[in-house]
Amino acid sequence: MKPAPFDYVAPTDLSDAVTALAERPETSRVLAGGQSLVLEMHYRRERPALLVDINNVRGLDAITVEGDALRVGALARHRAFETPSVAPGALGRLLSRVSPFIAHPPVRARGTMAGSLAWANPASEWCATAVALDAAIELTGPVGSRTVAGGDFFLGPFHTARQPDEILTSVRLPLLPGPGPGPGAEADAVGVGFCEQHRTHASFAQVAVVAVLTVRDSVITGARLGLAGAADRPVCAHEAERHLVGREAAPAVFARAAELTVAAAAPLPEPHAGVEYKRHAVGVLIRRALAQAREDREINGER
Incomplete structure (x- = not known):
């Protein structure tokens, strides 16, 4: 048609x-x-x-570090995030892990992170990332600009807090802290992980998990878990996050976090993935993403 x-x-x-x-x-x-x-x-x-069509609006394609955040303009394409150098430290590593899972190269060359957030597909990798990082989403309308936190922006399938007369003009992603600069400095370091289950390489995610762990001396001091495909919108696994903090970054702890997440999951069925299948996938991917984040921290957080 x-x-x-x-x-x-x-x-x-x-x-x-x-x-x-x-x-x-x-x-x-x-x-x-x-x-x-x-x-x-x-x-x-x-x-x-x-x-x-906003493609000719000047300045909307910029990706810049502003203070403690990465500001992503509305016209920044998916492919811009394929290399870790797009942002300092762990945030760059996370974005470069997520972006290859988005469709295929022609789509990544044209599609935008901001457009993905505005469309609000519950299976979107960037939507799960925005929720996990509690991104600040800037909306511009006739009366000016306002900012909505990532956790408050998604209201349901393809439904957001954006009003019909507003344009999503930028996304601010917090920079993830790295290790201290020398002996005696702050020892916290961040590891990131991303795992996804899909039918084919270019298919939408059936389930996807974003994991961010802050660890000090093998003890988790901060955790963020964003999920796509586990509900009617991207969500954070808050109960699992609370369970992780204060405990050792170990497989048994990750397994319990996965159990808590599965118990709270309310995925929507789809033709090739029923509810029970998706709940099982949530548990498997939580464990994998957390293990990946621990390994990432060990490789990149220790000096």
Whole structure:
């Protein structure tokens, strides 16, 4: 099929883009990478009256370190995160582990992290990452800009806190601390892990897990676990996180964290992955991602 008729504008200034969207927000859509939106338009499941293309808006493709966070503009493509140098330390390593799991190279060359968050597919790797890191999501509308925490942004399948007249303009991801600079310095170090179960290399995740561990002298001092495919939206495994803190980074501890996560999981069934299958996958991937984070910390956190 082909898209239904629609109007199209491609402003070069953010204020013009916001103004265009505000004229008829309920029937307009924002186009960045378009890897999900355009397909839905072809199937006519999406029928926008107006498409606001922000690809010509200056400055929205920037990725910069600002203070203690990495600021990712709305037009930063998936492929920008394929190398660890995109961000200092553990955050760069985490982003470079996640990005290869997103579809295939042509999609990564065009699709955007911000667009993935705005689309809010419950299986999205970036959505699980945003929740795990409690990213700050910037929304710009006619009355100005506001910021929503990653944990509050996702409201359900393809449903977010973004209002129809707002554009998701940037995402701020906190930089993950590394080891201290020398003897006697702070000994905490961060390890990161990411694991995913999918049918084919380019398929959406059935279940995905983002793990971030802060460890001092083999004892976990901080833990973040973000999950895709374990509920109707990306979620954090808070009970498992609380269990991990104060305990040794050991397989038995990881196994108990996995049990707690499985008990709280409420995955949605899909044609090739029923509820029980996905719950089992959650437990397996939690253990693997935590083991990966421990290994990452040992390799990169010790000097």
